[in-house]
Amino acid sequence: MSPTALTPVRPALSTQQRFSLDQLAQLSGYSGRTIRYFIAEGLVDRPEGEKRGAHYQARHLEQLQQLRAWAAAGHSHEAMRALRQGLPAAAVQAPAPAQEAWTRLSLAPGVELHLQPERCGIPPAALPALLPRLQALLAQAASAH
Known part of the structure; x- marks a missing residue:
């Protein structure tokens, strides 16, 4: 053909x-x-x-x-x-970008951590273990002052 x-x-x-x-x-x-x-x-x-x-x-x-x-x-x-x-x-005004999914961890009164586990390389399953470690770091920093 x-x-x-x-x-x-x-x-x-x-x-x-x-x-x-x-x-x-x-x-x-x-x-x-x-x-x-x-x-x-x-x-x-x-x-x-x-x-x-x-x-x-x-x-x-x-x-x-x-x-x-x-x-x-x-x-x-x-x-x-x-x-x-x-x-x-x-x-023409560009449309708003698509919503991004963020995880919010409350570390202490007035302190939050916002992250995207997939983008920062932290597996979502590791977040529960990360929370107490970050809270301990904050407590150390607060007691140092």
Whole structure:
């Protein structure tokens, strides 16, 4: 089998070519529902015409292809909207980082130790033995003053 037989060939699109929503969905790989959502969110231009006369053009397909590329690059819809307006994606506030799991050990009144056992190399099973040793160090330091 030749390499060209493995790759689907799409016909060159004319800028004047018109597509129905179903045709645009087939060409873009997005469902019609998703395309309508993108339009409602301002990520894709509204179709030309109205109701049954509504149609899409090559620019709509290009916009959907661009959205797919931005999504693959990890951009949120908010960032895509900014990019579409010509703003840098960095203009959109980055989402808060995922929550990190921390272990809190209360060593003495007013003294706590916060650690991530996996990151600092202490096995979680070793924490119960660590607590009295740290408390003893604190007691020594307090008695030295």
